[in-house]
Amino acid sequence: MIVTLIEKVYSFLWGDLVQIPLPGGSTLGISLLIILLIPAGIYFTIRTRFLPIRLFPDMVQALVEKKQDKNSLSSFQTLIVSTATRVGMGNLVGVVAAISAGGAGAVFWMWVTAIIGSSTAFIEATLAQLYKEKDPLYGGYRGGPAYYIHAYVEEKQ
Numbered sequence: 001m002i003v004t005l006i007e008k009v010y011s012f013l014w015g016d017l018v019q020i021p022l023p024g025g026s027t028l029g030i031s032l033l034i035i036l037l038i039p040a041g042i043y044f045t046i047r048t049r050f051l052p053i054r055l056f057p058d059m060v061q062a063l064v065e066k067k068q069d070k071n072s073l074s075s076f077q078t079l080i081v082s083t084a085t086r087v088g089m090g091n092l093v094g095v096v097a098a099i100s101a102g103g104a105g106a107v108f109w110m111w112v113t114a115i116i117g118s119s120t121a122f123i124e125a126t127l128a129q130l131y132k133e134k135d136p137l138y139g140g141y142r143g144g145p146a147y148y149i150h151a152y153v154e155e156k157q
Contacts, residue, residue, distance in 0.1 A: 002016065006079075007078070008086055011031050012032065014029065014031045014033060015029075015031025015032075016031065017029075017030060017031055017032045017035065018030045018035070033070060037120070040120060041116030041119055041120045042116060044116075044118040044119040044120050044122070044123045045115065045116055048119055048122065050115075051118075051119060051122060052114075052115045052118045052119060052122075053115065062075050062076050063076050063079060064076075067140060073100045095110065097099070098110065113151065124145065127145075127148040128143050128144050128145070128148065129143070130148070131143055131148040131151050132144075132147065135149065
């Protein structure tokens with residue numbers, strides 16, 4: 001029963017919601033999540049005034065600076081650790097498959113997608129920081145999408 005429910009939700013989100021006819025009789029299917037995520041990413045990129053492009057020199061400067069304490073991680077080491085936690089094997093295989101199927105043009109579209117996606121990730125991380133709460137039991141902080149969505153819903157009531 002639970003597997004059937006998961007399959008139905010997956011099909012609703014990632015199934016072909018819109019079919020675009022292509023020359024040669026084939027069609028291109030576009031899912032609901034693609035219809036929602038790409039415009040949201042473009043909106044966030046424009047609202048942040050092209051933050052990934054505008055602050056690229058600052059990012060490079062932060063990566064090459066020396067660490068302050070010999071017992072701490074450098075900015076580059078921190079980047080590598082955070083990338084390792086976000087990028088999985090599927091992402092690596094997806095890049096290889098895209099380049100194999102699409103050639104050099106696929107690399108360009110992956111760059112465009114990365115710029116749009118990084119703006120979305122920046123907004124998500126910023127909201128998580130703004131709406132995090134002190135954990136009364138363990139003393140740390142907790143937060144994330146559930147917290148800022150909850151705050152939004154409470155504000156609308």
